Amino acid sequence: MFSYYLQLGFHSLKRNPVLTLLMVLGIAIGIGASMTSLTVFHVMGSDPIPWKSDKLHYVQMDSWDPNRAYDDDDQSMPPDQVTYRDAVALIEAGKADRQAVMYKVAWPVQPENRDIKPFQSLGRATSGDFFALFDTPFEYGNGWDRAQDKEHARVVVLARETNEKLFGGQNSVGKRVRLNDVEYSVVGVLKEWKPKIKYYDLTNGSFSDPEEFFVPFNTAIELKTPAAGNNNCWKNSAEGWEGYLESECIWLQMWVELENATRTAEYHSFLDNYVAEQKKLGRFPRPVNNRLPDVNQWMKDNRVVSRDVEIQLGLSFAFLVVCLVNTIGLLLAKFMRKTGEIGLRRALGASKPQLFMQHIVESGVIGISGGLIGLLLTWLGLMAVRGLYDYFDSVARLDWPMVLATIGLSIVASILAGLYPTWRACQIAPAAQLKTQ
């Protein structure tokens, strides 16, 4: 019978084309608006590295001002970056399975090919573990190892686009690249790697573009490369680069990979001990407050999904409800116009459940039609979001789960909208309707 109901549902669409169009458009616009918001919300909130997000932990230690918490809004939250002294100490201790310290740098790239003009480029100075830690995919070569970290090696990993620009996409491993007047040897080229959320450095923008190159952390430090990202200090530092490195300024991000909860607890304990030692040296004047949030917790802490997005999502779903109320009215009008047919079908042997099913399927058919147009509107809506806000480029995109969710939501919504009109239609007394035909 389901195929018969489906056939009747599609047939019914043609019966009152204007009414049908109004209902389908009502659902489509509501679905388009809500799914545009939901897609952005879904991608923003989705796990960017689900296979190991629970093993990657961001390191937070409270080395801040004794008289004032780092975060006025949430005083329990330690600073979101670490000092150079602490980062180096933790890296040297090597207590984690993998560990990477990092910061954002801005260097000019000076191509050997005179046809290509030098250009300013954003990169990341980090530890060799960075690539294994975040499972970055390599097109050619690899990252550097811990020995090269220690040696301050002049090596570089290029992003795919940079390699395209400098070497036409060829295997450039072993070739030389000049960055800020220093020559580096290419050891690896990444494949396309654009996490939708730049979770490994939320302090410098959750949706920023990924880096164009990566160089060893110690190399960048040796070359006295200042951070191109956030840098916060609560007391003055001594003069010069060395003074800055020894200061209480926070400007580095640090991630560790810990295989399981036991390892995490051990590392947490190590941090507590480290801070206790530092307190003896007169540092860390605030109470011990070390945190090791995993990727998803770190995204929550940084409100990657902002309050504005949540409000927008709520409003768009409220709009969908308004559209559905409108659809309820139109469906009621549609079903009430065919009371004669409903009475006739009852007389010819249809039971109430059969008629109920028939009309629910008819509502579902309207939902499918609305959903398909809604999908198109969602796609257009996301294009508009990307056009308006560059930094949403990576998140305002439809994926398959959201396509299916769009169709599913429109079917569920239209069935919900069809419940009351269908119930009313099934209450029709057939005898009265047949007499009035």
Next chain:
Amino acid sequence: MLKMNHLSKVYRTHMIETHALRDFSIHVREGEFVAVTGPSGSGKTTFLNIAGLLEEFSGGEFFIDGVSVSGLGDDARSRLRNEKIGFIFQGFNLIPDLNLFDNVDVPLRYRGFSAADRKRRIEENLARVGLASRMKHFPSELSGGQQQRVAIARALAGSPRLLLADEPTGNLDSLMARGVMELLEEINRQGTTIIMVTHDPELAARAQRNVHVIDGQVTDFDEEPRLRVPENGRDTVATTA
């Protein structure tokens, strides 16, 4: 085939009680052709609706084919209606945007016949009413008489044992009415019980038995049905001894 004992039907509003049927008793035997006559508002249609299980009754007993209808749920009533009863309406009640094939298909769908069985029944019954060649036509392309023939084909498609006809010729001119009436008589000769509500005394006279309803009660009831006996290819009406 159909038996009502002391049946009553009361329509209640918060102010008024209207007795549409009172102490209504009738026994229609298998194979009979019964005409129900009476003035407007006398309760003929209410009787037909109750007989067709389209309305509940307020009191009394009602049996179809030996099955007591009292206490049957909606599903069971729908099934009984679908399997045993066919309807013919004054206004034909065809679904305008379905072609003749699909119109006749409606009761068969609810019966759960296979596609092949449905096709066979639709074709047979449309052929029976002389419209086999117009299966893909829509009701609006047919005359009133042809539309009523389609309605008869639809009523017969599920092989019901009881056919309920409410003023089946009321919307037709006399020529078309005669054609429809002859078709009903032929169907009755083949064994289907027919109860027909009509205002037309000429049509009523062609039935085997007349039931006259006034104020919701049977006032004139031929106890002994007149049997239709074929004689030299023509029907005559005889009274049983």
